[in-house]
Amino acid sequence: GENVEQHPSTLSVQEGDSAVIKCTYSDSASNYFPWYKQELGKGPQLIIDIRSNVGEKKDQRIAVTLNKTAKHFSLHITETQPEDSAVYFCAASHRDNYGQNFVFGPGTRLSVLP
Amino acid sequence: EADIYQTPRYLVIGTGKKITLECSQTMGHDKMYWYQQDPGMELHLIHYSYGVNSTEKGDLSSESTVSRIRTEHFPLTLESARPSHTSQYLCASSPQTFSYEQYFGPGTRLTVT
Numbered sequence: 001g002e003n004v005e006q007h008p009s010t011l012s013v014q015e016g017d018s019a020v021i022k023c024t025y026s027d028s029a030s031n032y033f034p035w036y037k038q039e040l041g042k043g044p045q046l047i048i049d050i051r052s053n054v055g056e057k058k059d060q061r062i063a064v065t066l067n068k069t070a071k072h073f074s075l076h077i078t079e080t081q082p083e084d085s086a087v088y089f090c091a092a093s094h095r096d097n098y099g100q101n102f103v104f105g106p107g108t109r110l111s112v113l114p
Numbered sequence: 115e116a117d118i119y120q121t122p123r124y125l126v127i128g129t130g131k132k133i134t135l136e137c138s139q140t141m142g143h144d145k146m147y148w149y150q151q152d153p154g155m156e157l158h159l160i161h162y163s164y165g166v167n168s169t170e171k172g173d174l175s176s177e178s179t180v181s182r183i184r185t186e187h188f189p190l191t192l193e194s195a196r197p198s199h200t201s202q203y204l205c206a207s208s209p210q211t212f213s214y215e216q217y218f219g220p221g222t223r224l225t226v227t
Binding site: 032036041042044045051093095098099100102106107109 | 209215
């Protein structure tokens, strides 16, 4: 089955700096890679995603890159702000006859220091 | 904004009690999921459903049970709560066709004393 690794488990950056979180996956059938942000006391919220036919996607200060050959994908946050502090999860997903199956990474706790 | 709801948001209950955690979504999604989230953050899939009358066990063994009588409703039940059931429970849903995204509810924080 699919296995997703995520690094680092914790990350502290100064406000305004960039943050990068990296994930690897094992199943070449995975074709969809979402990133979630979870704030304290809330459920994970989808912030950006990428499909296997795309190498990079950007949405304002966040971007995701995908290397299918190496089976890894990364989240990039530029100009970090204190409100970016949260736990971030990556996931790898593939579709069967009944819909998408998701395998999550263990999470990265990001702290943005003012 | 995803339309998926969980009640209660917080629950403190004594050992041996029966509890039901509610999850509802108004997006017409066929597939629904329950995750248990431990203090170390990791999400563990405990149940999922492909649609009405479908329930499957996830990767993490759980003493809870689920039912899916209506598309929009996917409740989780613990017949006899124990302190080891103390955790955060997250419900999610995704459409079967034409889309890939999975949306989460706000979660239920369960404490069993």
